Amino acid sequence: MPAPLPPLGDQADRLVTLGLVPDDATLDAAALRDAAAGLARTAPPGALLVVHPRHLPPSALAPHLLRTVATxxxxxxxxxxxxxxxxDVDDFAPAAVDVPDADVYAVAVPDRGDDLAGWSPQEAAAEIxxxxRAPLTLAEGLHWVLQVPDVLERNRCFMTIGSRRRSADGRYDARTPAIWISGGTGRDGAQRRGAAKVGWCWWRNRHSWLGFASTDGRLAP
Known part of the structure; x- marks a missing residue:
């Protein structure tokens, strides 16, 4: 099982250390730490700190997913x-989930959803x-891996079906986002073997090595 999440204040410090805090009039390092301190008063132990994707979209988070690989x-x-x-990864927005309209919020203890491995996203959405519970968004899943890299394990990774992309006609894209470990094959390249990988799977396909990350609540400051 993955390690538990550190306290929210420590999570804020890690984001600052990684340079993942926009320095603007709305959110800077001090504001992030203040928000984490406020959320810590009511959030349950093991909660996840999330910076809203309007500040940190998935494309900005992905390169900071660091994994140590033995070679x-x-x-x-x-x-x-x-x-x-x-x-178009940043076009995968929250869908059928209630994400707080706050610069920083918390996700109650996330679960990787290992017991749903082998289900399709369509099947898992109804079960969750x-x-x-509610599925994690892609941005939330990325924050989780940022804080606890070992949440990704060989044959035990997860999808984030709380994010979907709408096409021009208003229909959902059949792709659904997931985070797993690259095998270093194909277009990934051998130099990426063991790296955290943001990809997608079809809405009706099943994969034995992908669970479905979820939470039982989100908290605003």
């Missing part, structure tokens, strides 16, 4: 990446709703 020449740190055929 013949020693340990190396791999940076995360978005698959080549997902240049039936449990009174």
């Amino acid at each position: 013949r020449s020693g340990d190396v740190v791999r940076h995360g990446f978005v698959v080549a055929d997902m240049t 709703a039936g449990r009174g």
Whole structure:
């Protein structure tokens, strides 16, 4: 099982250390730390700190997913990446989930959804709703991996079906986003073997190595 999330204040410090705080009139390092402190008063232990994607879209978060990989020449740190055929990654917005309209918010203890591995996104969406939970968005899933890189394990990764992309005709794109570990094959390239990978799977396809990340609530400051 992945390690528990650190306190919200520590999560804020990590985002600052990684340079993942916009320095603007709306949100800077001090405001992020203040928001984390406020959320810590009511958030349950193990909550996840999230900066709204209007400040940190998935394309900005992905390169900061750091994983240490053992190679013949020693340990190396791999940076995360978005698959080549997902240049529209930032268009995958929250869908059928209630995300707070706040610069910074918290997600109650996320679950990787290992028990749903082998289900299709379509099937898992109904099951998660039936449990009174909500799927994580792609941005939330990326924040989780940023804080706890080991939440990605071989054959135990996850989809983030709280984010979908609408096409010009208003229909949902059949692609659904996921985060897993690259095998370094194909267009990924051997230099990315072991790196965190943002990709997609079809809405009706099943994968035995992908669970469905979810939460039972989100908290605004």
